[in-house]
Amino acid sequence: MGDYSQCIQYKYKNDFCIKCLQKDEDKKSLQQQLPRIAVLATGGTIAGETDPTELTGPYRSGVLSIEQLLAAVPMLSKVARIRAEQVANIDSKDMTIDLWGKLVIHANELLASPEVDGIVITHGTDTLEETAYFLNLLVKSKKPVVLTAAMRPATAVSADGPLNLLEAVVVAGSKASEEQGVLVVMNDEIFSAHDVTKMNTYSVGSFQASEFGALGWIHENQVHFERSLVGTHFNTTHSRFSIEKMCKLPQVEIAMSYAESSRTSIDAFVANGAKGIVIAGTGDGTLHKVLQQAAIDAVRQGVAIVRSYRVSYGHVSHEKLDDEADFLTAGTLNAWKARVLLMLILAEGINDHAERQYIFDHY
Numbered sequence: 588m589g590d591y592s593q594c595i596q597y598k599y600k601n602d603f604c605i606k607c608l609q610k611d612e613d614k615k616s617l618q619q620q621l622p623r624i625a626v627l628a629t630g631g632t633i634a635g636e637t638d639p640t641e642l643t644g645p646y647r648s649g650v651l652s653i654e655q656l657l658a659a660v661p662m663l664s665k666v667a668r669i670r671a672e673q674v675a676n677i678d679s680k681d682m683t684i685d686l687w688g689k690l691v692i693h694a695n696e697l698l699a700s701p702e703v704d705g706i707v708i709t710h711g712t713d714t715l716e717e718t719a720y721f722l723n724l725l726v727k728s729k730k731p732v733v734l735t736a737a738m739r740p741a742t743a744v745s746a747d748g749p750l751n752l753l754e755a756v757v758v759a760g761s762k763a764s765e766e767q768g769v770l771v772v773m774n775d776e777i778f779s780a781h782d783v784t785k786m787n788t789y790s791v792g793s794f795q796a797s798e799f800g801a802l803g804w805i806h807e808n809q810v811h812f813e814r815s816l817v818g819t820h821f822n823t824t825h826s827r828f829s830i831e832k833m834c835k836l837p838q839v840e841i842a843m844s845y846a847e848s849s850r851t852s853i854d855a856f857v858a859n860g861a862k863g864i865v866i867a868g869t870g871d872g873t874l875h876k877v878l879q880q881a882a883i884d885a886v887r888q889g890v891a892i893v894r895s896y897r898v899s900y901g902h903v904s905h906e907k908l909d910d911e912a913d914f915l916t917a918g919t920l921n922a923w924k925a926r927v928l929l930m931l932i933l934a935e936g937i938n939d940h941a942e943r944q945y946i947f948d949h950y
């Protein structure tokens with residue numbers, strides 16, 4: 588029954604009012620028109636709890652349940668019909684490839700159902716961009732998939748999680764978000780999984796999209812897109828990768844170049860069975876000569892080497908050295924996203940160097 592307190596007829600006759608019942612019916616049919624969003628919770632600071640004596644920290648990630656997070660945002664029932672699942676409840680620093688696989692398989696199942704219009708995944712901020720990019724390469728649907736998180740725990744003064752969650756659900760329920768690839772919604776902005784990076788250790792404005800900027804923004808529950816991507820990754824359904832073909836992802840590690848770099852990291856990775864190594868190089872992906880020699884030796888042992896960068900953003904393009912040493916270059920992908928792509932390339936059994944580089948240039 589609706590709220591009849593404003594209805595004079597109801598107040599005075601204590602009887603049912605046709606007009607109010609009509610309004611009730613209208614409300615019901617409006618409710619039926621709301622998008623159906625599946626919320627998959629994995630933990631993170633958005634589900635974090637502070638010590639009651641603290642303002643924003645120290646705190647523990649992945650403590651509160653998805654039901655508690657949803658209950659903190661009553662307005663959600665006005666923007667979507669929600670079904671929620673607790674897939675995990677972890678600090679995303681501890682993210683595993685196994686959980687990535689589960690998320691992809693479950694997301695694909697849900698998105699194939701006519702009962703689901705979009706998906707929101709709540710996540711920790713630390714590895715959110717890796718999960719988002721992994722999903723972007725493996726989700727097979729044009730329906731929106733949106734990741735969100737929080738920089739402040741749920742119990743903090745001025746927690747950012749509730750608004751981020753509400754806005755992520757609004758974006759996932761918007762037709763404008765279809766065919767945009769996997770999206771990340773943080774702090775009123777909409778980013779592509781391909782571009783977004785956590786740039787700051789504490790700020791609520793931590794997520795940015797390198798030199799490319801956000802795809803759009805949300806204001807007063809209205810979704811605005813300003814641009815979209817043009818690479819193959821633009822629409823997840825165009826990705827050549829598919830989770831069904833992948834049993835186990837090969838070991839791919841990340842090394843870094845710096846002053847007086849040794850070859851210890853690369854040699855240890857190779858000795859440990861790594862099939863690929865991404866190097867976060869200085870400047871535009873340059874390598875200290877000692878590390879570079881280790882990388883050349885690794886290629887000779889059949890290990891794939893990708894040059895990426897350790898600065899905040901930019902791109903690493905193909906140079907003479909790459910032709911000579913058979914190195915791959917990561918383009919605009921940072922080292923941890925390049926690692927995700929290299930794992931999929933190797934898992935797919937793509938051995939041709941030019942084909943591998945083509946994928947780095949287009950995904």
Ligand SMILES: NC(=O)C[C@H](N)C(=O)O
Nearest residue numbers: 631632678679711712713
């Ligand atoms: N803001 C956060 O979510 C950080 C947290 N350590 C996590 O990634 O789970």
